[in-house]
Amino acid sequence: MPWCESCERFQDATELDKEGHCPSCGTVIAPPKRTPWHFKLLLVATVIYLTYRLIQLIMWLHHVL
Numbered sequence: 454m455p456w457c458e459s460c461e462r463f464q465d466a467t468e469l470d471k472e473g474h475c476p477s478c479g480t481v482i483a484p485p486k487r488t489p490w491h492f493k494l495l496l497v498a499t500v501i502y503l504t505y506r507l508i509q510l511i512m513w514l515h516h517v518l
Contacts, residue, residue, distance in 0.1 A: 455482040 454463045457475045468476050475482055 455484075457482055 455466060455469060455473075456462075457464050457478065457480060459478045459480050460475060464475055464477075464482060469482060470476070473482050473484070474480065
């Protein structure tokens with residue numbers, strides 16, 4: 454959702470005109486920044502690590518039981 458700094462509120466994307474101006478104050482609202490690539494890499498690494506640990510837990514439970 455676009456955020457207008459001068460109005461200090463979220464604007465609905467349908468309320469903005471085609472140039473991206475706020476309907477209340479007329480300032481240009483910039484599109485939101487993209488997620489950094491290293492954050493996405495961290496998420497992928499975390500999923501891989503947790504999957505590995507889950508496999509280890511299953512193997513350990515199989516061995517113990």
